[in-house]
Amino acid sequence: MCDLDLRVYILGRLPFFEPLAADEIHEINRHFTERGYSPDEVIYIEGDPANRLYVVADGNVKLMLHTKRGKDVLLDVLRIGDFFGSLAHSAGDVYAESAYAHTPVCALSTEGPAFRTILNDHPAVALRVMEIMAQRLNAANEKVRLLSTANVEQRLAHVLLTLADKLGESSDQGILIQMPLGRAELAEMTGTSPETASRILSQFQNDGRVRTGRRWTAITDPEALISLTQD
Amino acid sequence: MCDLDLRVYILGRLPFFEPLAADEIHEINRHFTERGYSPDEVIYIEGDPANRLYVVADGNVKLMLHTKRGKDVLLDVLRIGDFFGSLAHSAGDVYAESAYAHTPVCALSTEGPAFRTILNDHPAVALRVMEIMAQRLNAANEKVRLLSTANVEQRLAHVLLTLADKLGESSDQGILIQMPLGRAELAEMTGTSPETASRILSQFQNDGRVRTGRRWTAITDPEALISLTQD
DNA sequence: CGCGATATTGACCTGAGTCAATATACGTGG
DNA sequence: CCACGTATATTGACTCAGGTCAATATCGCG
Numbered sequence: 001m002c003d004l005d006l007r008v009y010i011l012g013r014l015p016f017f018e019p020l021a022a023d024e025i026h027e028i029n030r031h032f033t034e035r036g037y038s039p040d041e042v043i044y045i046e047g048d049p050a051n052r053l054y055v056v057a058d059g060n061v062k063l064m065l066h067t068k069r070g071k072d073v074l075l076d077v078l079r080i081g082d083f084f085g086s087l088a089h090s091a092g093d094v095y096a097e098s099a100y101a102h103t104p105v106c107a108l109s110t111e112g113p114a115f116r117t118i119l120n121d122h123p124a125v126a127l128r129v130m131e132i133m134a135q136r137l138n139a140a141n142e143k144v145r146l147l148s149t150a151n152v153e154q155r156l157a158h159v160l161l162t163l164a165d166k167l168g169e170s171s172d173q174g175i176l177i178q179m180p181l182g183r184a185e186l187a188e189m190t191g192t193s194p195e196t197a198s199r200i201l202s203q204f205q206n207d208g209r210v211r212t213g214r215r216w217t218a219i220t221d222p223e224a225l226i227s228l229t230q231d
Numbered sequence: 232m233c234d235l236d237l238r239v240y241i242l243g244r245l246p247f248f249e250p251l252a253a254d255e256i257h258e259i260n261r262h263f264t265e266r267g268y269s270p271d272e273v274i275y276i277e278g279d280p281a282n283r284l285y286v287v288a289d290g291n292v293k294l295m296l297h298t299k300r301g302k303d304v305l306l307d308v309l310r311i312g313d314f315f316g317s318l319a320h321s322a323g324d325v326y327a328e329s330a331y332a333h334t335p336v337c338a339l340s341t342e343g344p345a346f347r348t349i350l351n352d353h354p355a356v357a358l359r360v361m362e363i364m365a366q367r368l369n370a371a372n373e374k375v376r377l378l379s380t381a382n383v384e385q386r387l388a389h390v391l392l393t394l395a396d397k398l399g400e401s402s403d404q405g406i407l408i409q410m411p412l413g414r415a416e417l418a419e420m421t422g423t424s425p426e427t428a429s430r431i432l433s434q435f436q437n438d439g440r441v442r443t444g445r446r447w448t449a450i451t452d453p454e455a456l457i458s459l460t461q462d
Numbered sequence: 463c464g465c466g467a468t469a470t471t472g473a474c475c476t477g478a479g480t481c482a483a484t485a486t487a488c489g490t491g492g
Numbered sequence: 493c494c495a496c497g498t499a500t501a502t503t504g505a506c507t508c509a510g511g512t513c514a515a516t517a518t519c520g521c522g
Contacts, residue, residue: 065376130357131319147422196477
């Protein structure tokens, strides 16, 4: 599915391999295998033995948490070049979240121990990984802050801005979020119901802040959304 | 405030220094300075330039997030041997949360760059740090799940069980949480108001699940609390 | 012992969840 | 290319968990 050049390109652009030389990337590439997934196909499930590090080579991946009563939490949506799975592998670890293909996906992956070897041999890589983990921890804590103190309107505004930042491309509709996301999915990212998400998006649309349709959203007035999140 | 033996003991018990030999710990100890804090004294504030790694040598530390309108989130309470601050230091970083002394505190701390050097020289230490960061990320994501899908009763039960796990000691009252926490603080950990926290604690007390008083809580029936968190 | 901080409890109100009916966008196949 | 059918979205009506405001009770320190 991916030719050698694409694979090496993807791997070389990973933030934590940035300190490595081209020939080292080629060497590392040999440890990775690739695999395709269809939309909604499971990549791994929370609780599975955690032993692989994945990199998105093409498509979009969803990271989710589940509940007994079928309430899901959409933690993050990943795009080409993003990585997920088992970063710091330790014996007996299990995945703490589930990963699904959202669109058709091509993913590269490697055994945890192989990655551990890389970390052992390249302290600079380990430091970059730690920085990235720190960013992810801060992002998660920020979600805790919003869920604890902000109302749905503020949380949804924040989610849209974050998505635009990560997946947005300017179009004639405004900043279009380049991933098909429905109301239910926005709700799962915001900690609310699809109905409430729909109501608030309608309101945003009336206020000229966004334009939206079936499984797509574009931001027309980012400033107006930002002003909602202030305090 | 701390004599040499205590310092070396504290440092040697840090999970990420576990792979190091005693003489290396002694060497590392020389990079740490100590400082005392009074209750409610600021150790650092969210947004300050982040350049120190701290270790609690005595007392309890609170990690918090704030809001413009004065709503606070209590992310975590730390005890002797816990560490906080700047783990993966990168240029221009600022602290993502605020740290306060809750009780009288003695803290050891070191410059970010010094710790970076240790990480560079000891890949095994770096791997342990990554494992710990992964645990913290998972804990934060679990909070997101609870805040997104669980009601206050379930969240409070979860908070109490987590506190008991970390700070609990069995006493004649049950498992006593060894840290003075008031209703307002439990509320800040749970994402609710002090009044609602109080109401639910009263209910727990009536049901024989906890015993509680002014700034203390003990769990008398952990199983009954666990059963609340199931789904 | 008395006072200030903390906790409890009550009354009220509102944001947002749920259930349900309707409307609309978009892919599919004719 | 259009019409149809279905998944998705919208909107309404209702309900309720839990937030807020306020009055009272109680703990434990000085």
